[in-house]
Amino acid sequence: MIGFDLTDEQRLVEQSVREWGGKEVAPHIRELDRAHRFDRDRILGGMARLGLLGVCVPQEYGGAGLDYVCLGLASEELEYVDTSLRVVMSVHTGLNCLSLLTWGTEAQKQRYLVPQAQGEKIAGYALTEPAAGSDARAIQATAVKKGDRYLLNGEKSWISLADVADHFLVFAWTDLAKKQQRDPSGISAFILERGFKGFSSGPMKEKWGILAGNTGFFTMDQVEVPEENILGRPGEGFKIAMSALDQGRYTVAAGATGLIRACRDASVRYAKARTTFGVEIAQHQLVKEMIAKMESDYQAARLLWLRSGWLKNDGRRNTRETGLAKWFATVASERAAGDAVQIHGANGYSDEYPVGRFYRNCKAAVIYEGTREIHAIMQADYLLGYRDDRPARCELQPYGGRPPSSDDRRSTPGRPAINH
């Protein structure tokens, strides 16, 4: 059976994030964006207080224990205010916390996941390097075993929260012969702490979007990482990197959906306020067409990410569905932002209105977590039979640790509510 109603708990999350974002962040976001300033206290502090940083992490590991649809709803509401807020959910919760939950040992979960889910520590995900983005096998970072430690060397670039996060999930070659052959079973995943000797980070200074967010690089110069900080088994790093993207892309899809809604709402407001040729511009059919397209894109994008969330709750593999949701929503958000600027005319071409910020912000999501082209190829390859998803050794646990019954998907008053 398919149900389109949100549970009471899901509605509460949606409402709480909407209220917090509208009251605590929206009034300041223009200035933060213009000042290129990541307001750590306001944003991370507020998200931690709401319980968002571990929203779908089980309570036993410090999280709010809510379902994956709640993660999507939070992402949608956050990006309605600003992309920089949703990026925190993507890298901290989606890419990092859920990878620790899926692949981590009990000791790693206690040491790293618990404080992250409680919002005491912030985490990032570091795959990309100056010469390796879409082609992740081209990474150059290495991790050489010395006794009970690994020595990590290399540079990671375009890393969200590089200057802010306390912990990073880092990918590096542990098998140098396999590196030569580009065999990804030679890559391993590590949990790195900012405080480890030899780690240094800096911001990407020329970035022109998501300006209220932090994006940077870091270098690893003989960084000593204890062997117990390897996530999964040696050689499983590439699989972990890809499995993390199933959760990161989900938050990006839901976030881009929120951005489409923000473009739609701003466009409706402006189109009713601005007059040309003696009528509101909303009366012109070509303006209506742009607004109508935003609505159809918004509704379709929302259904696609909701389907992914539902599959995650049920413990079913969703790489294909999540990729489609991310691809569709991000491309549609770029269309919506372009049209929102168009509807605002010259006013859209200034920071006086929010749509210029939406336009700058939307583009990054068409690039990260699989570019538009990589997702197009993936979807074609599924259809053509060139690509198939084989089960991984570890899969994201379903909501509640078991496939939820239909009762779970309706109202669940007995479960803990998100802090608010």
Ligand SMILES: Cc1cc2nc3c(=O)[nH]c(=O)nc-3n(C[C@H](O)[C@H](O)[C@H](O)COP(=O)(O)OP(=O)(O)OC[C@H]3O[C@@H](n4cnc5c(N)ncnc54)[C@H](O)[C@@H]3O)c2cc1C
């Ligand atoms: C704001 C921002 C935040 C980011 N945060 C993170 C982060 O937290 N962690 C992290 O690891 N990375 C992060 N990234 C990096 C991001 O994941 C990469 O930029 C992305 O993977 C694309 O890689 P690239 O930029 O090297 O482009 P390239 O891979 O060099 O691609 C350049 C162009 O070539 C096209 N192309 C490449 N290969 C193919 C192909 N086979 N077929 C067709 N076309 C192709 C691409 O689609 C693209 O249009 C972030 C990027 C941005 C912009």
